[in-house]
Amino acid sequence: MRILQVNKFNYRRGGAEVYFLWLQKVLVDLGHEVAVFSMHHPQNEKSDWEKYFVSRVSFNEGGVWEKLRAAGRMLYSFEAARKFDRLLTDFKPDIIHCHNIYHHISPSILRVAKKRNIPVVMHLHDYKLIAPNYTLYDHGEICYAGIDKNYWDCVKKNCFYSYSHSFLAYLEMTLHHKIFHFYEQGLALAIAPSQFMHDLVVKSGWPINKITTLINPAPNVIPQNVSDNDISSASEPYLLYFGRFVPEKGVDDLLAVSKTNGFKLHLAGAGPEEAVLKTNYATEISQGQFQFLGHLSKEEIAKEIKMATVVVMPSRWLENMPFALLETLAYGQIIIASKIGGFTEIIQDGINGFLFEAGNKDKLQEKINSVFSLNQEDRNNIISKALETVAKLKQSEHLAVLVNIYLKLVKNKLH
DSSP states (O other): OEEEEEOSOOSSOSHHHHHHHHHHHHHHHTTOEEEEEOBOOTTOOOOTTGGGOBOOOOSSSSOHHHHHHHHHHHHOOHHHHHHHHHHHHHHOOSEEEEOOOTTTTOTHHHHHHHHTTOOEEEEOSSSTTTOSSTTSEETTEEOOTTTTSOTHHHHHTTTTSSHHHHHHHHHHHIIIIIISOHHHHHOSEEEESSHHHHHHHHHTTOOGGGEEEOOOOOOOOOOOOGGGSOTTTOSSOOEEEESOOOGGGTHHHHHHHHHHHTOOEEEEOOOTTHHHHHHHTHHHHHTTSEEEEESOOHHHHHHHHHHSSEEEEOOOSOOOOOHHHHHHHHTTOOEEEESSTTHHHHOOBTTTBEEEOTTOHHHHHHHHHHHHTOOHHHHHHHHHHHHHHHHTSOHHHHHHHHHHHHHHHHHHHHO
16 A cells, blocks of 8 residues: 655654654555655654655744744645645555644645545644644643634633734634635544544544544563562662653643652653753752753663653643653553543553642652552552553554554545
8 A cells, every 4th residue: 555644743753753753664564655745854854755845934943034934834835735746646645644734734735635536544643633722731721722613712812822823823723624624624534542532522523433543552662570670779769751841741840849859850851841940940950859861862761761760741731642651651660640631541540550630749749659658569560550551552453453444445435
């Protein structure tokens, strides 16, 4: 089968890109022909399809002209449509699998695929399909503004901390979903990586026959032996957070709790909040209590996961089905996560990990103390249950279901 994979970034940036890059490789390994459509970026992985990529736009860099160009790209990209059409002519895909295309590519490409009668599936890595604010999080809380298609609510609530940005998001959603219906007419199927995502999208009004749930697979890694994670042999217990430094991830909650209680903390990753967090906790950093490790390789992350006492994911937003969660469990590590979104579909509190009320620092502190007080037998039992959980999320089974989705849509097109 000839499969075209589409995502705005072609480098390991977040969970969407982890899945996107992995899928490219494994589909080729299964004998399929795979092409890629993306945006030029200096961090992109090398691709044979780069000549078709759209030019780079940035919402955070450059002057007024660059920001106007980026705003225009949000609404409709003639460049993306033109280059995508050329790629379809040259590659002739049987099916197109889109991931995150909003803002940097635009749904202009969906109209091109529709004209050629090529089925398109879209993976829902966030909530952009149903809301102007793809995180459903602003002003320090979960926000459902716009999921009922009243997109003006985003402007009234100033969801993007800027009325001009909020208005642009309102205009984008209105054009795409109420006037041109790019997604409604252009997508054959939406794929939700969690049941929570599926149910919320259906609740927003998306047709239930045009969405399916396919839980993200766990990575194929070699877990540590339970005996390797021996609390008595640890030189010094520490917490680990790895991911992006953005408000919705709740990193500041973890730092505040760790500061108050003297917990040692390692933080791996990057993001727009990094500089502020380093400034606010400069004393703890200088004393060695907090270590900001920067961007780590896959091997370095694996080592950190295995060496930590516990991994903490203190998210405040409605997490979908993050690969960081599945990776942590696959390595046989204990996790503390917010009781929110897709986390609750995987973690059973006190059985294969721990859950706490999102944003509640006291509850987070209690869970951390609970982990630190576990005896070795109880710790081993939780790790064993975690490994049992991810053992059910096999990559081979995930791929079999996905390829069957592709085949079914291609067959329906032929009829």
